[in-house]
Amino acid sequence: MTVAASPTPHSAQGPQQVVLLGAGHAHVQTLVQLAAQPLPGTVVTLVTPYPRQMYSGMVPGFMAGHYPLDDCVIPLEPLVQRGGIRWVQQSVVGMDAQKQTVLLDDGSTLRFDWLSVNTGPTQDRDVLERAMPGAREHALFVRPIEAFGALWPRVAEMGDARALRVAVIGGGAGGIELALAVRHRLPNAAVTLVSGAEPPAANYPARVQQRLLAELKRRKVTVLQDVAVGLKAGSVQLGCGADLACDVPLLATGAQPPAWLATSGLALDDRGFIAVDMYQRSTSHSRVFAAGDVSTRMDRPLARSGVYAVRAGPALAHNLAAAITGAALQPHQPPAATLNILSCGSRYAVATWHNYSAQGWWVWKWKDWIDRRFMARFQSPK
Numbered sequence: 001m002t003v004a005a006s007p008t009p010h011s012a013q014g015p016q017q018v019v020l021l022g023a024g025h026a027h028v029q030t031l032v033q034l035a036a037q038p039l040p041g042t043v044v045t046l047v048t049p050y051p052r053q054m055y056s057g058m059v060p061g062f063m064a065g066h067y068p069l070d071d072c073v074i075p076l077e078p079l080v081q082r083g084g085i086r087w088v089q090q091s092v093v094g095m096d097a098q099k100q101t102v103l104l105d106d107g108s109t110l111r112f113d114w115l116s117v118n119t120g121p122t123q124d125r126d127v128l129e130r131a132m133p134g135a136r137e138h139a140l141f142v143r144p145i146e147a148f149g150a151l152w153p154r155v156a157e158m159g160d161a162r163a164l165r166v167a168v169i170g171g172g173a174g175g176i177e178l179a180l181a182v183r184h185r186l187p188n189a190a191v192t193l194v195s196g197a198e199p200p201a202a203n204y205p206a207r208v209q210q211r212l213l214a215e216l217k218r219r220k221v222t223v224l225q226d227v228a229v230g231l232k233a234g235s236v237q238l239g240c241g242a243d244l245a246c247d248v249p250l251l252a253t254g255a256q257p258p259a260w261l262a263t264s265g266l267a268l269d270d271r272g273f274i275a276v277d278m279y280q281r282s283t284s285h286s287r288v289f290a291a292g293d294v295s296t297r298m299d300r301p302l303a304r305s306g307v308y309a310v311r312a313g314p315a316l317a318h319n320l321a322a323a324i325t326g327a328a329l330q331p332h333q334p335p336a337a338t339l340n341i342l343s344c345g346s347r348y349a350v351a352t353w354h355n356y357s358a359q360g361w362w363v364w365k366w367k368d369w370i371d372r373r374f375m376a377r378f379q380s381p382k
């Protein structure tokens, strides 16, 4: 099904201002698309704080020591240059959807005719501090991933000098991969996965849970099914009342929406993420698009995931261009099932697709091939 957008230019004169917030997976693909097919009559501005985009799928491999950091990042400079895009290297801290403005962290305001948001999820320090007093001071946060990527080598160095006690807090796919990556990089460390109220990988099929639990056990990662309720220097307080001795509490709990969305005026889902339709367009403001983990498809709420973020890129680029030029929008159809591969620290991984699963060194090779192929599109664009 397609639908026509009505191109009612907001700017009375001059070019249309198109603002892209964040350089997430969908936007790096949009940048490539804009370089190939520029949008006439527009000025495109990218607002994103870091000079590169770190690919989270390769972060566990970077931590484990399989990849240098450069292999895991997409440098943004070549992409913006090729597309003739204006780049504002700042963070968004506010938005007024009605007035069509965004507020940047230097206090300046940027007006837009068309906006696309791909800023990803955050680990909201205030929210996490309330749930786990001491988190702000003592935790190592996995987001922003750029900051984590800079800190991890220092942790690894400390771990080379003495046996560390590392607690990974969060039993989802990210937490499991991180715990196994720590174990591989720091064989002398005591590694504990604090999985929360549920067992690790609770949202995976039972057979996959068994596979992952067996790998955690085989690799001597202790699993505690308990919630972390506080952090102190040298320990994690657990819901059962016990203290877990810990030098490095690594926080990999579920992500929150950016706080600035709450006052943006955009329609949000019940968790605070941007509500979008099948065209990835805000359900409340038709000049605003959003993709990736910052958004929720209201027609298919379960379509939120990183895989979705990657696959949403080409559709977002098309629909943004179509809306601006008045062409037909196309619904984005996330696949019903996606291939999900979790690395196990060493060059070994577990794959899931529908209810099928497999594991082995060859699965890791497969993941490595997929990840490198994805990155090659951006690292050396033709």
Ligand SMILES: Cc1cc2nc3c(=O)[nH]c(=O)nc-3n(C[C@H](O)[C@H](O)[C@H](O)COP(=O)(O)OP(=O)(O)OC[C@H]3O[C@@H](n4cnc5c(N)ncnc54)[C@H](O)[C@@H]3O)c2cc1C
Pocket: 021, 022, 023, 024, 025, 026, 047, 048, 049, 050, 052, 053, 056, 057, 058, 059, 060, 090, 091, 092, 093, 118, 119, 120, 121, 142, 174, 177, 178, 258, 291, 292, 293, 294, 305, 306, 307, 308, 309, 341
């Ligand atoms: C260790 C780890 C491993 C993972 N592995 C996988 C995997 O293998 N497969 C998978 O599908 N998912 C994986 N995920 C989940 C995945 O990281 C997210 O689902 C994915 O990053 C979401 O993509 P995104 O494009 O929405 O946002 P992101 O990739 O988070 O990109 C957000 C962008 O916005 C920028 N930004 C952030 N805030 C602002 C702001 N205020 N103003 C301007 N710009 C801003 C950031 O700098 C960044 O450029 C993993 C997560 C972790 C932590």
